[in-house]
Amino acid sequence: MYQIYVRSFADAGADGVGDLAGVRSRIAYLQRLGVDAVWLTPFYPSPQRDHGYDVADYFDVEPQYGDLAELDALVAECRSVGIRVLMDIVPNHCSSEHAWFQEALASAPGSASRSRFWFRDGRGADGEVPPNNWSAEFGGSAWTRVTEADGAPGQWYLHTFTPWQPDFDWSNDDVVEHFDRALRFWFDRGVDGFRVDAVQFVGKAPGLPDTEGDAPVSPARNPHLSFVASSHAVWRHWRATVDAYNEAHPARDVFLVAEAYTPRRPDILAAYVAPDEFHQAFSFDLLLSPWNVATLRDAIDAPHRALTAAGTTVTWVLNNHDVQRAVTRYGRLVAHDVSSWTGSPLGYSDSEVDVALGTRRARAAAVMVAALPGSLYVYQGEELGLPEVLDLPDTVRTDPVFLRAGGAEIGRDGCRVPIPWDDDATTACGFATAPATPWLPQPENWSTWSVARQEGDSDSMLALYRATLRRRTELAPHEGPLEWVLTDHAQLLAFARGDVTVVLNPTSDAVTLDASATEAADIMLTSSPGHVDPRVVPADTCVWLRS
Numbered sequence: 001m002y003q004i005y006v007r008s009f010a011d012a013g014a015d016g017v018g019d020l021a022g023v024r025s026r027i028a029y030l031q032r033l034g035v036d037a038v039w040l041t042p043f044y045p046s047p048q049r050d051h052g053y054d055v056a057d058y059f060d061v062e063p064q065y066g067d068l069a070e071l072d073a074l075v076a077e078c079r080s081v082g083i084r085v086l087m088d089i090v091p092n093h094c095s096s097e098h099a100w101f102q103e104a105l106a107s108a109p110g111s112a113s114r115s116r117f118w119f120r121d122g123r124g125a126d127g128e129v130p131p132n133n134w135s136a137e138f139g140g141s142a143w144t145r146v147t148e149a150d151g152a153p154g155q156w157y158l159h160t161f162t163p164w165q166p167d168f169d170w171s172n173d174d175v176v177e178h179f180d181r182a183l184r185f186w187f188d189r190g191v192d193g194f195r196v197d198a199v200q201f202v203g204k205a206p207g208l209p210d211t212e213g214d215a216p217v218s219p220a221r222n223p224h225l226s227f228v229a230s231s232h233a234v235w236r237h238w239r240a241t242v243d244a245y246n247e248a249h250p251a252r253d254v255f256l257v258a259e260a261y262t263p264r265r266p267d268i269l270a271a272y273v274a275p276d277e278f279h280q281a282f283s284f285d286l287l288l289s290p291w292n293v294a295t296l297r298d299a300i301d302a303p304h305r306a307l308t309a310a311g312t313t314v315t316w317v318l319n320n321h322d323v324q325r326a327v328t329r330y331g332r333l334v335a336h337d338v339s340s341w342t343g344s345p346l347g348y349s350d351s352e353v354d355v356a357l358g359t360r361r362a363r364a365a366a367v368m369v370a371a372l373p374g375s376l377y378v379y380q381g382e383e384l385g386l387p388e389v390l391d392l393p394d395t396v397r398t399d400p401v402f403l404r405a406g407g408a409e410i411g412r413d414g415c416r417v418p419i420p421w422d423d424d425a426t427t428a429c430g431f432a433t434a435p436a437t438p439w440l441p442q443p444e445n446w447s448t449w450s451v452a453r454q455e456g457d458s459d460s461m462l463a464l465y466r467a468t469l470r471r472r473t474e475l476a477p478h479e480g481p482l483e484w485v486l487t488d489h490a491q492l493l494a495f496a497r498g499d500v501t502v503v504l505n506p507t508s509d510a511v512t513l514d515a516s517a518t519e520a521a522d523i524m525l526t527s528s529p530g531h532v533d534p535r536v537v538p539a540d541t542c543v544w545l546r547s
């Protein structure tokens with residue numbers, strides 16, 4: 001599965017912002033890469049306060065990105081070459097510009113319009129204190145006070161993220177019915193499924209109790225806001241909707257993948273992929289793991305065990321639009337010991353980065369993760385080995401993580417810089433079809449990573465991804481077991497997939513394997529150019545050995 005951050009993938013309109021027509025113009029590239037499906041980040045009408053994760057209308061396309069006809073054309077063309085299309089859907093909150101929220105603001109406290117959201121009276125003599133002490137994800141209180149129609153300060157509304165993203169109250173039937181309609185609306189247009197955003201925050205503890213203690217608690221750690229057990233009823237309902245759709249349309253096989261950060265809690269992850277809930281749920285432990293054999297093993301083994309026991313497979317991911325790119329994470333010169341496993345998706349050290357080292361490790365990680373049983377999501381630019389752009393000027397940063405923290409947090413813009421397709425500086429390295437200024441500036445040397453340059457280089461990251469995705473199909477069935485081997489080598493992580501042994505050496509020294517392990521073995525795939533001896537695994541390398 002290939003994640004397309006629409007805004008930054010390809011710009012057919014040459015206005016500096018990626019669009020659906022741009023995606024359509026690059027289908028041949030996706031085919032050549034060897035992906036089965038694409039996931040498009042939100043392209044709904046939106047004021048873009050959180051780049052589309054603030055949806056103003058769930059039934060249309062943001063004009064900057066195209067229109068419904070363009071989406072239909074994209075879906076049809078993808079389908080004609082066997083690529084399925086997933087959309088993003090945001091059930092926890094909408095944009096404060098959504099018609100329902102505007103209606104709620106104009107309505108009186110206690111009205112039906114307000115009951116689709118979480119409006120509450122404040123505490124204190126004049127209601128000037130928020131209804132509870134919850135914090136919002138990108139900083140500040142999770143409550144914002146509104147001004148009532150008569151001009152007086154009024155009720156407060158709840159927002160897990162920014163004030164421009166009011167949370168829906170899922171106990172309201174209108175909300176349930178609205179999303180049922182949205183799912184079917186897009187399925188009817190040929191969309192094959194949804195990546196479902198921030199599912200862990202849908203559902204709030206009854207009574208909205210305060211968190212304990214005086215220190216602010218982030219939403220992810222707020223037990224009254226995150227992973228509230230009763231919310232699973234929502235997903236069972238969605239699954240029933242999806243199953244009914246598939247039953248009524250025998251040629252279709254639509255599905256749902258959940259986004260929930262469940263750091264080192266495979267039991268919580270497993271609950272989302274119960275047979276009557278999501279078909280997939282991202283396992284983020286590997287993405288969050290330091291480059292360390294112990295944590296890497298745990299990040300693979302624990303979700304694999306839990307999900308296998310639950311009768312399903314793991315959905316692996318090394319990158320997405322919310323975290324620093326793997327090349328940069330793995331290139332950090334410190335912070336790879338076990339204790340640096342923070343479990344926070346945005347938590348990272350700001351230590352020095354060695355891009356060459358990070359690239360070497362990211363290559364090894366890609367070769368390793370592709371061999372694991374289960375499904376795999378690749379984030380655009382990962383296959384080019386793009387590093388995080390760390391030095392964007394503050395003035396161009398747009399991420400609410402940065403803006404809400406007053407610059408104290410660097411935010412996520414650095415993994416969203418438009419893709420370099422070729423060397424033409426006037427078109428933002430081929431990102432745009434004509435001269436354009438990209439919405440985020442590309443670094444001077446960005447064309448070093450361009451598709452055009454990598455096309456002709458058999459040692460490039462792109463060549464490695466193409467080869468890896470092709471060879472991965474030889475490891476089927478993807479449901480296959482995962483058997484740890486070569487366990488005498490404490491510095492290695494090795495597992496067998498049928499007659500293939502996958503060996504990762506995440507250390508800085510080459511490791512010589514036992515002769516018995518490599519007898520009659522051939523290198524099927526290696527992350528290190530020039531690696532030809534199956535008996536020796538170079539530093540920061542992953543190899544597939546076939547016997």
Ligand code: BGC
Nearest residue numbers: 050053090161197198259322
């Ligand atoms: C998305 C983020 C977004 C947040 C709020 C997520 O987890 O991936 O990009 O900011 O949800 O919708």
